[in-house]
Amino acid sequence: MIVLDKNENEPKYLQIYKYYKSQIVTGQLVEGNRLPSTRSLANSMGISRNTVEAAYQQLCTEGYLTGKACSGYVVLPFDVYLYNDLLDNQTQKNAGIMEVLQDSSGQDIKQNIKYNFQYEELNIKDFPIRTWKRAINEILNSYEIDCLSSYNDRCGESGLRKEIMKYLYFSRGVRCKPEQIILTSGTLSAISLICQLFMDDYSEVALEEPCYDSARKAFKNHQMKTIPIPIEEDGISIPILNASNAKLVYTTPSHQFPTGKVMGINKRLNLIKWAEEKNAFLIEDDYDSELRYNSRPIPSLQSLDYKGRVIYINTFSKSFTPSLRMSFIVLPYSLLKKYKQKFSRYNCTVSWIEQKAMQFFMQDGSWSRHLRKICTANKKKHDALLAEIHQCMKDKVVIHGNNAGLHILLEVNNGMNEKELISRAEEVGVRVYPVSVYWENQENYKNNMVLIGYSSLTEEEIKKGIQLLQSVWF
Amino acid sequence: MIVLDKNENEPKYLQIYKYYKSQIVTGQLVEGNRLPSTRSLANSMGISRNTVEAAYQQLCTEGYLTGKACSGYVVLPFDVYLYNDLLDNQTQKNAGIMEVLQDSSGQDIKQNIKYNFQYEELNIKDFPIRTWKRAINEILNSYEIDCLSSYNDRCGESGLRKEIMKYLYFSRGVRCKPEQIILTSGTLSAISLICQLFMDDYSEVALEEPCYDSARKAFKNHQMKTIPIPIEEDGISIPILNASNAKLVYTTPSHQFPTGKVMGINKRLNLIKWAEEKNAFLIEDDYDSELRYNSRPIPSLQSLDYKGRVIYINTFSKSFTPSLRMSFIVLPYSLLKKYKQKFSRYNCTVSWIEQKAMQFFMQDGSWSRHLRKICTANKKKHDALLAEIHQCMKDKVVIHGNNAGLHILLEVNNGMNEKELISRAEEVGVRVYPVSVYWENQENYKNNMVLIGYSSLTEEEIKKGIQLLQSVWF
Numbered sequence: 001m002i003v004l005d006k007n008e009n010e011p012k013y014l015q016i017y018k019y020y021k022s023q024i025v026t027g028q029l030v031e032g033n034r035l036p037s038t039r040s041l042a043n044s045m046g047i048s049r050n051t052v053e054a055a056y057q058q059l060c061t062e063g064y065l066t067g068k069a070c071s072g073y074v075v076l077p078f079d080v081y082l083y084n085d086l087l088d089n090q091t092q093k094n095a096g097i098m099e100v101l102q103d104s105s106g107q108d109i110k111q112n113i114k115y116n117f118q119y120e121e122l123n124i125k126d127f128p129i130r131t132w133k134r135a136i137n138e139i140l141n142s143y144e145i146d147c148l149s150s151y152n153d154r155c156g157e158s159g160l161r162k163e164i165m166k167y168l169y170f171s172r173g174v175r176c177k178p179e180q181i182i183l184t185s186g187t188l189s190a191i192s193l194i195c196q197l198f199m200d201d202y203s204e205v206a207l208e209e210p211c212y213d214s215a216r217k218a219f220k221n222h223q224m225k226t227i228p229i230p231i232e233e234d235g236i237s238i239p240i241l242n243a244s245n246a247k248l249v250y251t252t253p254s255h256q257f258p259t260g261k262v263m264g265i266n267k268r269l270n271l272i273k274w275a276e277e278k279n280a281f282l283i284e285d286d287y288d289s290e291l292r293y294n295s296r297p298i299p300s301l302q303s304l305d306y307k308g309r310v311i312y313i314n315t316f317s318k319s320f321t322p323s324l325r326m327s328f329i330v331l332p333y334s335l336l337k338k339y340k341q342k343f344s345r346y347n348c349t350v351s352w353i354e355q356k357a358m359q360f361f362m363q364d365g366s367w368s369r370h371l372r373k374i375c376t377a378n379k380k381k382h383d384a385l386l387a388e389i390h391q392c393m394k395d396k397v398v399i400h401g402n403n404a405g406l407h408i409l410l411e412v413n414n415g416m417n418e419k420e421l422i423s424r425a426e427e428v429g430v431r432v433y434p435v436s437v438y439w440e441n442q443e444n445y446k447n448n449m450v451l452i453g454y455s456s457l458t459e460e461e462i463k464k465g466i467q468l469l470q471s472v473w474f
Numbered sequence: 475m476i477v478l479d480k481n482e483n484e485p486k487y488l489q490i491y492k493y494y495k496s497q498i499v500t501g502q503l504v505e506g507n508r509l510p511s512t513r514s515l516a517n518s519m520g521i522s523r524n525t526v527e528a529a530y531q532q533l534c535t536e537g538y539l540t541g542k543a544c545s546g547y548v549v550l551p552f553d554v555y556l557y558n559d560l561l562d563n564q565t566q567k568n569a570g571i572m573e574v575l576q577d578s579s580g581q582d583i584k585q586n587i588k589y590n591f592q593y594e595e596l597n598i599k600d601f602p603i604r605t606w607k608r609a610i611n612e613i614l615n616s617y618e619i620d621c622l623s624s625y626n627d628r629c630g631e632s633g634l635r636k637e638i639m640k641y642l643y644f645s646r647g648v649r650c651k652p653e654q655i656i657l658t659s660g661t662l663s664a665i666s667l668i669c670q671l672f673m674d675d676y677s678e679v680a681l682e683e684p685c686y687d688s689a690r691k692a693f694k695n696h697q698m699k700t701i702p703i704p705i706e707e708d709g710i711s712i713p714i715l716n717a718s719n720a721k722l723v724y725t726t727p728s729h730q731f732p733t734g735k736v737m738g739i740n741k742r743l744n745l746i747k748w749a750e751e752k753n754a755f756l757i758e759d760d761y762d763s764e765l766r767y768n769s770r771p772i773p774s775l776q777s778l779d780y781k782g783r784v785i786y787i788n789t790f791s792k793s794f795t796p797s798l799r800m801s802f803i804v805l806p807y808s809l810l811k812k813y814k815q816k817f818s819r820y821n822c823t824v825s826w827i828e829q830k831a832m833q834f835f836m837q838d839g840s841w842s843r844h845l846r847k848i849c850t851a852n853k854k855k856h857d858a859l860l861a862e863i864h865q866c867m868k869d870k871v872v873i874h875g876n877n878a879g880l881h882i883l884l885e886v887n888n889g890m891n892e893k894e895l896i897s898r899a900e901e902v903g904v905r906v907y908p909v910s911v912y913w914e915n916q917e918n919y920k921n922n923m924v925l926i927g928y929s930s931l932t933e934e935e936i937k938k939g940i941q942l943l944q945s946v947w948f
Contacts, residue, residue, distance in 0.1 A: 014770070058769050063708055063738025082743050086750075086780055122623040129622070133614045136827075140607045148603070149596040149930075151796045185659040185799070185823035192666055196695040214819040221670040221816055222696070234537055264537025269556050276560075295532050296488070306560055322625045323826035325659070342695055345688040349659035351825045352797035353610075456623075 004045060012047055016055035024064050027080040035065065035073040114429035115465030119407045119453030120322065126374050126455070127321055131366045135357040144356065151347045156183030156328070157355040163362035164328060171371075172286060173303030174312055176330045182339070185325040185349040187285065188218045190313045191250075193329065194283060195222035197342060198248055206246035208236050210438035210445065212257045215250055215285070224248075228440040231256060235263030238270055247280040254289040254298040258409055258438050258451055260401015268301055275309035281335075283311045288318035288405045290371055293379040295403065308332035316358070318406060319371060326350050326358065378406060384459040385452070385466065392470035406455040409435060414473050417447045424472040425450075430465050478519060486521055490529035498538050501554040509539065509547040588903035589939030593881045593927030594796065600848050600929075601795055605840045609831040618830065625821045630657030630802070631829040637836035638802060645845075646760060647777030648786055650804045656813070659799040659823040661759065662692045664787045665724075667803065668757060669696035671816060672722055680720035682710050684912035684919065686731045689724055689759070698722075702914040705730060709737030712744055721754040728763040728772040732883055732912050732925055734875015742775055749783035755809075757785045762792035762879045764845055767853040769877065782806035790832070792880060793845060800824050800832065852880060858933040859926070859940065866944035880929040883909060888947050891921045898946040899924075904939050 002019045004012055023029040035041075038056065042049040056073050059065040067073035139145065155161070161178035168174035184190040195218070205219045209228035216226050227244045230237050236251055251271075253263035263271075275282050284301045292298070302312040315327035331339055348355075361367050386402055389410070400409035410432075412421055418434050425432050432450040439445040454462055476493045478486055497503040509515075512530065516523040530547050533539040541547035613619065629635070635652035642648035658664040669692070679693045683702035693700050701718045704711050710725055725745075727737035737745075749756050758775045766772070776786040789801035805813055822829075835841050860876055863884070874883035884906075886895055892908050899906050906924040913919040928936055 017770075054769075061736055061769050062772055063736070063740060063742075076738075077740060079740060079743060082747055086743060086746055086778065120625055124620045124623040127623050129614075129619060133611075136610060136614065137607075140603075140610065145603060146598045148797050149598040149601050149795050151594055151791075185663070186821055188820055189659070189663070189823055192670075196666075199695075199697050217816075217819050221673070223673050262535055262537070264550075266537060266551060266553065268537075269553060269560060272560055273556055295528075295535050296491075298536055304560065317625075321623050322821065323622050325821070325823055325825055342691075345691050346662055347660055347796065347799070349663055349799055349823060351799050351828055354825055354828070 002045065004047075013051045013054040013058075016041075016052060017058050020055070020059060021062075021064060024059075024075055024078050025080070025083060027078075029075050031075055031077045033075040035067075035075070037072055112429055113426065113431045115457065115461055115468065116431045117433070117452045117454060117465060118431065118456060119433065119451060121456045122318075122321060122406075123377075123456050126377050128366060128370050128373075131361065131370075132357065135360045135366070136353065138360050139353055139356040142356075147352060150352075152352050154343070154347050155179070156181065156348050156350060157352070157359060160355045160359040160362070161328075163359050163367075167362060167367065168300075168312075168314075168330070171290060171297060172314075173299040174330060175303065176312075180331050180333065180336065182329045182331065183348055183350045183355065184327045184329060186317070187287065187313060187315050187327050188214060189349055190315075190327050190329045191215055191218040191283075192222065193343070194311060194313075195219060195224060197335065197339060198281070199224070202247045204244070204246045205248045205250055206236075206241055206244055207250045207440070208252065208256060209440055210258060210435070211250065211440075212252070212285070212287075213437045216440065219250070226440060228444075230444065231259065231261060233261070235261060235267045236271070238267070238274055242274060242278075247278060248283065249275070249280065250283045250285065251301070252285045252287065253301045254286060255401075255404050257285075257287065258401065258407070258435060260404060260407075260409065262298055263301070268304055272301070272305050272307060272309055276307045280309065281311055281332075282309055283313065286312060286314045289314075290319045291375055291378055291406065292404045293375070293382050302330065305332070308334040311335070319374065324354055324358075326354065378455055381454045381457065381459055381462055382408075385454050385462050388463045388466040392466055393474065396474060400449070407451055407453040409449050410452055411449045412473060413448065416473065418450060421448070421450050421473065425469055428468040428472050430468050432469070476519065478521075487525045487528040487532075490515075490526060491532050494529070494533060495536075495538060498533075498549055498552050499554070499557060501552075503549050505549055505551045507549040509541075509549070511546055586903055587900070587905045589931065589935055589942065590905045591907070591926045591928060591939060592905065592930060593907065593925060595930045596792075596795060596880075597851075597930050600851050602840060602844050602847075605835065605844075606831065609834045609840070610827065612834050613827055613830040616830075621826060624826075626826050628817070628821050629653075630655065630822050630824060631826070631833060634829045634833040634836070635802075637833055637841075641836065641841065642774075642786075642788075642804070645764060645771060646788075647773040648804060649777065650786075654805050654807065654810065656803045656805065657822055657824045657829065658801050658803060660791070661761065661787060661789050661801050662688060663823055664789075664801050664803045665689055665692040665757075666696065667817070668785060668787075669693060669698060671809065671813060672755070673698070676720075676722045678718070678720045679722045679724055680710075680715055680718055681724045681914070682726065682730060683914055684732060684909070685724065685914075686726070686759070686761075687911045690914065693724070700914060702918075704918065705733065705735060707735070709735060709741045710745070712741070712748055716748060716752075721752060722757065723749070723754065724757045724759065725775070726759045726761065727775045728760060729875075729878050731759075731761065732875065732881070732909060734878060734881075734883065736772055737775070742778055746775070746779050746781060746783055750781045754783065755785055755806075756783055757787065760786060760788045763788075764793045765849055765852055765880065766878045767849070767856050776804065779806070782808040785809070793848065798828055798832075800828065852929055855928045855931065855933055855936055856882075859928050859936050862937045862940040866940055867948065870948060874923070881925055881927040883923050884926050885923045886947055887922065890947065892924060895922070895924050895947065899943055902942040902946050904942050906943070 004015055038049045038052040041052045056065060064076060065073045066076050158178055161181040164181055165176055165178050184193060204225040204227055206227045206229050207216055208231050219226050227246050229241045286300055289297055302310040312330035316324055396413055398411040402408050418436055422432055432452055435449040435451050436442060436445055476490060478489055512523045512526040515526045530539060538550060539547045540550050632652055635655040638655055639650055639652050658667060678699040678701055680701045680703050681690055682705050690700050701720050703715045760774055763771055776784040786804035790798055870887055872885040876882050892910055896906055906926055909923040909925050910916060910919055
C-alpha cells in the first residue's frame, strides 16, 4: 500500500513511480501482475488520475510495465536475480582505485622546488591579457554572436584561416590557401587526424631519433609502428630513412626537438625529392620556429615544397598560450580530397569564440606585436641563461640547441648520469628535466644531458638556478 | 656586385643575405667559392662588419655557407638542378584544387529554403548569452587567470569535473568520481580517444543499425570494423550481438539515434550481463537525454552498471551549444590504469577559460536554470510540431522518436521514397533530411522516412513548414 509523504517535496507521481518500481525490482510484483487502474488508485489516494497516469507511463517508457489507461497496466518480465547479481559486490567497481590514485600525474611540482626549469608552461607576464579580454568581448558583443549556437565551419573559421595563411606566408614562407588549413585542438589532435588520414595506407611512421615523445606516443596509440631515424648534423639521415619502409615522416626541421638542430638546405631539398620519389609524405612540425634569437627564422620546409609532399603543422601553444588548445594543419592539395572523404562529418575541435577572438587579435596587429614582445623577452632570458652557464660551468658542459625556442639541452661532463644530475639538482630546490624520454632506443643516448626550459622564470631566477646547479654538479 | 637599396625599408643585412642566397640558388656561386671577408665587404659598402656578419651567419644556419668570421666563409654544395626540378611545374601543387572547391561542405543552405528543419544547430534565443558573458569575464578577471599560460590538468579542470559529477548523478543517475571524467573537444574526439584506448585489443565495434553515422565514420577512420546490429522494439538485439565477435558496443540507450527508441530495463540488465561475461565494454552515448517531454529522463545505462563495463559519454552540444566543443567521457575504474598508460602525455583538448566558465556557470545554478528553460522551449516546439502533423497528415504518416530530444523521424506513406520526399519539400522552400545515411546496410531501411529537427525554428515556422510539406506530399 502506497503512503504518500505530503511533506516530501518530491512530486506525488514520482513517489508512486518509485513505489511500484521498487515493488518490481524486489520481486513483490512479478510478470503478469496487474496494477490498480488509474481511476481506482487515484480515488483511493485522493489524487488526480493524471498523476497516476504519469507514474505508470514512466514505468512503461523504462520497460517495467506495459498497457494503456483504458485496458490497464501489467508488469513485464523482470529478472530479479540478474538485477541483484549485477548489484552485488560493488567492491568490484572500485577495483584498481588505489593504484590509480597513487599514480600521480607527474605534473605537480614538489613544494621544495624553488627554481623549476620546466619547458611546457609559459610566463603569464608575457601574455597580453588585456588585449585578449578585449578580443573575447569584441566577439561576445558582436552581431556574429548568433553563430554561437552552431557547429560552424568544420575546418575552422574562414576569417581566422585567412589570417593564419597571411601570417604563415610572411613569417614562415608557407604557401597555402585557407581551404588547406584545418584548426585542431592541439598538436596531438593534429597528429591523430593525420593518422586517421593515412592509417588505411601506411602502418609505419619514421621519426627523428631523438624526437618529441608525445608525438611518438600518439602515433603508437594509432597502432602505427614508429621507426627511429638517427639525426646527423644537418638533420635526419636520408640513407637510413630510405632503407626503412616508411612512407610517412614526422620531422621538426627548423628547430629539431629536443636537440635544436636546424635541417640544412640541401637536406631539405633531398628530403622533399625522396618523398616525391617514394610517394611519401613529410609531416613538418614547425612548433616554436617564431622564436629565433641572433638570426632570422629559418624558412619552413613547406616553403620549398612544390610537389605537395609536406603536411605542415604548427601550434599557438608555444607562441601564445597552451591553455587555448589551438593548433593547425596545412594539408597539400593532393590530400584535400581524401581529407574531405574521411572527415566530411567531423566538426572543428576548437572553440568558436576563441577562434573569432584570435582572428580579431591577428587582424588588429596585436598578434605580431605579441610575437615581437615574447621574442625579445625570451631572448633576454636565453642570453642570461647562456651567460650564467658560461660563467659558472665553463668548459665542463656543452650547450645544445641554443639561439632558438624556449629550451636548451645541457650536456654535463662531470661523470654523473641524467638521473643523478636531476636528483642532485632537486636537493638544492632546482628542477631540470630528463632527455632520455625522447629516445626510442635508450642505447643511442649518452646518458649525460638534461633539458632546461627558461621561459617561465625571470632572468634573476635563471641566474640563481644555474648557480645552484653549479654548486651540486661540480 | 651588391647594390643596397637605401630607400628599401628592408634591413641591410637582409639584402646582403638575399643577394648571396640568390647567387647560390642560381648557381653563380658554387661549392668551394669563397665569399668576400666581412671586413672587405663592410668597407667596400660603407656598412658595419656586424651587418655583413649577420647576413653570413644566417646563410650558415640555413646551410648555404660554412665558416667563421676569422677564417672566412665558403659556399657549401648546393644542387641547383634538384632545386629547379622541385621548383618547376608548380601546377602539380594545384592538382585537385577544382574538385576540392566544387565539393561544397554540404552545410550551406540554399537561399530559397525558408523553413529548414535541420537538427544540428540550436536556437540562439535559447542560449543564455548574458550569463555566459558574465561567466567568461568572471574567469578573465579572477586571480586564477595565471593558469592561462599553462596546459593545466590533462583530463580537464578538477572543479568542472566535480560539477559534472554532481550533475550526472542527480540528472542521469551516473555514479562516478571526478578522476573518472575526461573532457574532450566533441563526441568524435571522445570516440577517437576510446578507439586509441582499445585499438590494440579490439579491431571490431558493434553499432546499432541504424546509428549516428558520424560515430560510425570515426570508428572506421580508426580502422575499426563496424558491425551493424539491428535494433528491436526495446533496443539492440543481444542474440545477434552475441553471434558477432564484437567486444565493444556503441549504443544510445536512452534516446536511440535516430529512431528515438528507449532501451528497456531488461535489455539494459542483459546487455550489461553480456558485457561482463564477454569481457566486453559498452559505450553509452547519452547525447541529448536531458531533453525528455511528458516523462522524466530515462536513467542512464551506467547507473545500472556495477561491473565497470560501461563507458559513458555525453556532450554540451545538444543541451548548451555545439560551438563550445565540450564533451566528456566517464571511464570505469577498470580502464583508468590503461588510460593513464596511453594518455599520460596528452593534454586536455578543451579551452581552459571555457572550462572554468562552465564550472562557474554550473556552480551558480545557471546550468540547471538553462536546462529547465530549453526543456520547456523545446517541448513547446515538439508539441506544436506533433499537433500540426496530426492535423495535416493524420494517419498518412507515422511519427517515430517523439517525446524526446530535438528531432523526430517521419515515416511518410504516400508512395514517395526519401529522395522524392526531400526534393518535393525543397520545391516549396522546406528542407527535411535523409535518414538513409544512418544505415550501414541500405537494404535494412524501408526508404520512406525523413528526419525533422525543430529546435532552431519557431512554433510559427514549424506550423508553416509542416503545412507546406502536406501540400507537396499529399
